[in-house]
Amino acid sequence: MAVDDVVLINDQWYVPAASSHTDESTRVLKHNDTFAVFDRYGDIQHLGIGEQGIYHQGTRFLSYFELSINQRRPLLLHSIVKEDNTLLTADITNPDLYQENQLVTRKGIVHIFRSKLLWNGVYYERIRLFNYGDKTLNLYLDIQFGADYADIFEVRGAKRCKRGQVLPVQHQGQELVFSYRGLDNETRRTRILSSQPPDNQGEGRICFAIELLPKEKKQFYLTIACEIETNKPAILTYQEALANSNQAVTAAGKRIGHVFTSNEQFNDWLNRSAADLQMLTSQTEQGNYPYAGVPWFATPFGRDGIITALQYLWLNPQLAQGVLGFLAATQATEENAAQDAEPGKILHETRKGEMAALHEVPFWRYYGSIDATPLFIVLAGAYYQRTADQPFLEAIWPNIEAALYWIDNYGDCDGDGFVEYARHSADGLIHQGWKDSDDPIFHQEGSPAEGPLALCEVQGYVYEAKKIAAKLATLLGETSRASELEHQAEALKKKFNQAFWCEEIATFALALDGHKRPCQIISSNAGHALFSRIANPEYAQKVAETLLSEASFSGWGIRTLATTQARFNPMSYHNGSIWPHDNAIVAMGLARYGFKDQAQQILSGLFDASITMDLHRLPELFCGFDRLPGQGPTLYPVACSPQAWASGTVFHLLQACLGLTFSEEKPQIRFYHPRLPNYLQRLEITNLRFGDAVIDLSLRRHLHDVGVNVLRKVGDIEVAVIV
Template structure:
């Protein structure tokens, strides 16, 4: 499968163009040069003698660099092109683009090369919602450069464009008169530099996690990043390619908020979510823990430092609550959006506690656990107080910001994702099932931390008592008798929202499922209504709202499947976990190793390849992390004290897997597995 858009990124700076390298952004089109939630370039169109160019091929050189091979005009089988145009683009502080023209004629040619330029300085939310601008624009030519600016009160942004060698510059772009001798070439380098302008000097936008500004420096840093991860040796070339793609994309998505200094955590995904997300960063850090544990450390620190400290209805903030999303654009600056930061997620807080414990178990970093004891206790208080909206001991959610807050504050956060099996939507508050699983797991894990590191055995006993009580009540209140599965949620009246969904797999991961009922849950997950052959659907195909290309109501999410597979292994379902892993990794082959945010939930027998979801983020952090967690799951990697347990359950088609130099509290250890688990997917 090939994408119609070309995406290159560095930190939270990214460029989205068509396959010619051109940018022609409409009101709701996520094309352009973006940094810190602002579009700094909305038009970037190359012509030769007034003709648009035709793409011959596009090379994805690296995550921050692409090359476009082009010819003028449309080209036909009857007319050979006599001029080649090569564009090479690298993202850094903005981007640099070299344009080279090759003359294949036996005579000289004279052409006019022009780059048409424009900038709308749209906030990312304005792009998503097609909102108008409220500030003032200014474009000027100064010293051979084109400077485009936007001002609204104290909010200032500029984009500066220059060329070497210089050409003619006007307010709409740059133009060059080019003479090329026979079989010779001509080249120019264009530089696009965005800036935040404060009183005084402009602040340029360095958002990358890479060392150095040059492509060579970033390549060296990337090579070092990949080399620092465990080395995979496998009979499956496709698995090897997917693994490397995951490591490279994870490197690309690293984001360094100012509060993190030089350390980085995963941004959520391109194009809409190149910023810090609580839930996404936590899930990705969990997936990547055996491969890049430093991401988890930074995620824990940054989210802990930004933990809620007051009651703020505009931001859905409470004391102890872990943030959902941080933004830096115009609408956030003027409090037209609450993302400074916004706290509207009900799962980030218990998941932060889960990551805190899992990180310590894997790395042995007890200092961080002791350092963040106050934040951990505050998070536990939030679960027991602010999150218990109905006083029934369950986490539930209802937004307090009615204008721009999220209706659904679980991971399935689209408007129609939580529904009864007949398609009706419940009222608020809503208590989704996986939130209770996360709360259970958080309390069990926090009890271990309290007993071992916080010197508070009484608190540990109380947390274990609360967890046991929650597990018993959950089994009673959420179990759907006539379907034999756990309800998607409880509504405001405590009535079961009785849809069958993939959320029950998260319950296995959290450990809240009664052992006697686990085989029934596993059978549902791998049954025909949920399992497509490529993966487990977000909603079963016999539910009223099922749609195989509905965002959370029938698509397959690789991240979702990776945690479900981990949950299946927790309860001993080795073969079932292997089937899930095999299906998702098979799908990765059709996306050139880069799993998208989601893909269609169509039955595998209907298609020879997974059907693309039209607006999926790619790369996306927790989809990038999915193959990593599936590797952990297939090899059965778990920690016990200072030891790494290896219990392989590898699908037969993958053959032998060796994961070498796995880092952890044990130093570095190798793990081996051979494909012995039969899977029955059609191939």
Template sequence: MAADDTTATVQAKIERAALAHGFQDADEVLPPYHIEAQTSLVDRPLRSLKFGEAFAVLDSFGDIGVLPGPEGLYFQDTRYLSRLEFTVEGQRPLMLSSVMQDDNGALSVDMTTPDIRIDAHDETSIPREVIAIERTKFLFRGACYDRIGLRSYDSRHRNLRIVVSFDADYRDLFEVRGTDRTNRGKRSVQVASDREVQFRYVGLDEVVRTTALHFGPKPSLIEPGRVEFSVSLAPEGRASLFIRVVCESHKAFTSAPSAERIGEHAAAGLSHASGSTPVRPPKDLPEGNVFARAYRDARRDLRQLTAGITTIISSNDQFNEALCRSTADLYMLATRTPEGIYPFAGIPWYSTVFGRDGIITAMMALWIDPNFAKGVLRYLASTQAKAVDPAADAQPGKVLHETRRGEMAMLGEVPFRHYYGTIDGTPLFVMLAWEYYSVTGDRETIARIWPALELALAWMNDYGDRDGDGFVEYARDTDKGLENQGWKDSHDSIFHADGQLAKGPIALCEVQGYVYAAKNGMAKLAAMLGHDALAETLTNQARSLREQFDAAFWNEEIGTYALALDGAKKQCAVRSSNAGHALFTGIALPERAARVAETLLSKDGFNGWGVRTIARGEARYNPMSYHNGSIWPHDNALIAMGLARYDLKAEAARIFQGMFETALYQDQKRLPELFCGFMRRRQRGPVSYPVACSPQAWAAAAPFAFLAACLGLELDHGRNRVRFRNPVLPAFLDGVTIFNVKLGGSHLDLRFQRHDDDVTVSVLRRRGDAQVATVR
């Protein structure tokens, strides 16, 4: 498509292609679990907070629900607060600044009062800019804390009427996303005291969900949905208002709960996860003190979570800001579970455990903090499927795709309570296990999850290979499951060159690569544990799969590996980013690598910002789609890692450059989940996707993967060696210093300096005996 195509032209071409290929009818029906959008998430700045199982989507004022959209305070996949608006004398304040703190610990908003007329017939009673308003909001252990501080710079005494309006609709997250519901539970609201209003919702799943709003100091008026404060400010005077919103849920037992029912309750996932149980302060403790204690504890918790991680400082201040935001996003999304920390996938739509997302995030962040990988491995091992369950697309050994705690999931209205409809999560799980061990040497964790790794291997060989042809394929077991079960899981993302949707079972290009890497990794783990026969078998299976993959997937005409094989083993001869994952896993033959890279980085594949999911010119190419022409940072990071594996460092650096320049145009220099694939134009930034998650875990981890790929970083615990293979730095980086690179008991500070096309490596500090080597 030409660079000057308009959006209307793009849509016209899509429609003509649909008519020509006869698949327009299927596209006219919205697919299940579609994210409906009447408003865009990019039409106004939104702010996100998260702690544990709670997250908040706020407008730049720190309010909720003033305009339609996904704003709200959510807990366990339910919106517990759908409106919270703060006004002064009936007016919104004037915005001065709205920023997330550097570590995402809190939202800080500076405002001032507008020109206020107490009586419409009088002149301005209070001129603007004489009263400063500072708002601080954060989440901690199932509660949202809100402080509104006022300071007068006026010479006169001022009396202000401040109103806070609020509501709680208890909509399931899938309702917020656009899924219709016929029946709902019962909601009620009451003034619980002169400082508290409580909403209560009894769901059809027999779960009681409550939202308690606590106010301090005592409001002058309190009623359901509204409180008023009368604030008196002397010259140079100060005042503070506090709002604490506590979210809780419990099972509504109609009689004394039996041990069996308590067990059902726990199995349903309704007990509070670590870090989600609200703090219960003493009843007589002023709200200001409650706020201060929670703020202190939240800061302490974040410091503990990030203690000892690897950090990076570069010669480029803007890149430093982007890395700071990525680090903050990763640890905001990190959620404590009984098995360790797990990066929830993204806000607002995916703030929960996703198997694939967690694994890939952990892979990319492995050299920064291996605790992500440890937590992901242990959690997914503990939730691995043990039986066949068609409604959940589950078979023994399969790794979890997604888990949800909302009413619709509990009732089975959506299948995602514990859902296993992912074809790639299981081989990725095994792949991560080897990568984690190779960096950490943590034999204890591998031994603990070894039975789960064996089950995962058995699943790949049995249920995963449905027809016994050596490839792992998918087909959903019920019509409620996801139609496509790779990372591109849109209903129309797997298709043939003529645009016809592929019929399953479908063998995806990248999944065969994941299986290849998983078997190679499992072979090394088996050898480490003394299972020599298994190690030899797996090594031979991986070698055979590589040869078979090349024969079945390579397409000389399109110059790359096919997107997939359909149920008849016919190639989906489509140029896609999936082929880059064949480089990432090493399944691509060395003689194919340069050709794959050339196709990926052609004008049809690379738009100047990144590699498109589907190349321009393919039948279903649409730069505004979710998976058929858009650009995903994590996808590009895996491609860059693959290019580096085959020593195509200049190509990897080119993608890194495009992604860094993308970040410069984003709010807070945060890479989003995805963005549109329109061709790059001079003096214009990339085009945003309307409902992209931001932050998104694997997008946050992507910059670390880009840097590691370009440096050729290899951490090898077995050889006690940190190696850099043919390191390069992109043009925007003259130098990089990495602090606290960890290998076993060793800690290293390393300095990289670019000299034209050469990069030198210096050891600034070494504690321990790990060796540093550079290979060119």
């Protein structure tokens, strides 16, 4: 593992430019709390930042895995992850094989097919060999394994003063077992089983001597179980696991809406995004939850889960219910400085693994997020509007009230009417908005802003949260509470537009520092003020012009920071890069103020970017260089891919352009001034559910508007189009 490639600077993980997992394309599988990162061969190598491996509950259970033929690495023909993400397949072949310096088998005679999947904590692989030659071949298939039991934070670069005990490797017939006794007193085992006895084995290696007749096919299976003393998974056959995986994908598809267009490349983006969201979604006791991303964030994150659920809400409201249920169940109930926790605050992230269990990192349950709490209320209101599910709303109303209590009594730490952050945990995040690296908040000349910091977008989230909470309170018969919340929201809107607007840069300040001085920086954060509708209309127009200017819009998307700003760097994590989810939120804000052409411009830029990406998958972020003819975007070296809110981007963008909303009162689906770009002549939405009703719609682009036709309707549901 290339531990030296990752260093810790100012409490933030930093990866030097010499390290990159874009040096080699990787292939990702995930199911619930288990994920795997392979190279294109289907092996696990020590490359780049060394993130490849099979991980389970925050620990790497397999850190090395390589197949060789006659002590040589095969030649790669092709590898792909199936469109629904259930299966990784790799086609490889033999290189030139020598014996005593004599060529005995030319390359390309033996086809080796590998297919891999994950199911409930177990990895399954089928290896199939076929001899296309005209003579019998004697082959030696070596498979080497290694298990370092590195915590995910160790893989990211954390140095530990002490580790647990690596136990002796055990070879028992068709089983190979690695073990590690952690400092948390948990014994973790990697149990490797082969479907046939190896002909030789030792030191984490198994070898098969295979005689392959002309045109003969042989196959065998490997199974790798990730075992923890308190949680040992059931081991199935490859065929059983594959059948279960396929059934789960089919069942999930029946519960959600689907989108199909007249553009096949756009469909590739849609299909991969939907499949990635399905793969990243894990089961919790409260329902399904989208884990943030692979490899670094394969765990529940509050902000990420909420935004992903908002993006996908119109097609899959059950995901939002799972997110709300999980975050309500983990909402903080007491003060804990080590966790940045305060009563009513919504979770930032939760981790499993040895280091989290031992509190070597504060992320067992960590609450260092300034925006997850108001966004929780925003999602609750959007979920109710989408589903009219009043019983669930009533069940989480105490959590909504607790979140409002936190906003008023803890979020506004200096009593000025704005919500600010300053960390309490010595090991926690310095910056606690969505731009949570070590240097994203600064003044015009580049000097860092001193806290507590009131972020532009957070005030908008609080405004929208209180407007929504007022409506929900009215629904529940609490009229005086509703009036109070409505008054607070309007007062905040007035105060925000006065304090944050910066005429000199024609946009809202990035933040107010601890002395209430505005950080006069042109950033994408201002677009979030349109998303929440806190911006006055005359300011919204100027923000739109600023964000779509050449300094902010690269041609692929809106940069986090304009090129004219002091700390702009197109290769920076938050100071000049392009984040798909950020762009989708801005596009939704633009659409809410009527700027549909600008929203379509963002959609088109990211669509073009997706065409150039491996598997048509938008990563967490990419670099903010100008778009150049004949060239794709420049990748960011350690971006997560897939990332949940990057996967949800396309659905949010479409919703923005279509002006698609729901009314829980009718019930009714509404399209406000729907628009489609010229490369989408037709769009179909099928299996769109509202309560017991289901509807299929066909949308067709015309010169000046979009026509909407009902293809199928079952139950009580209306469609309204405002052109």
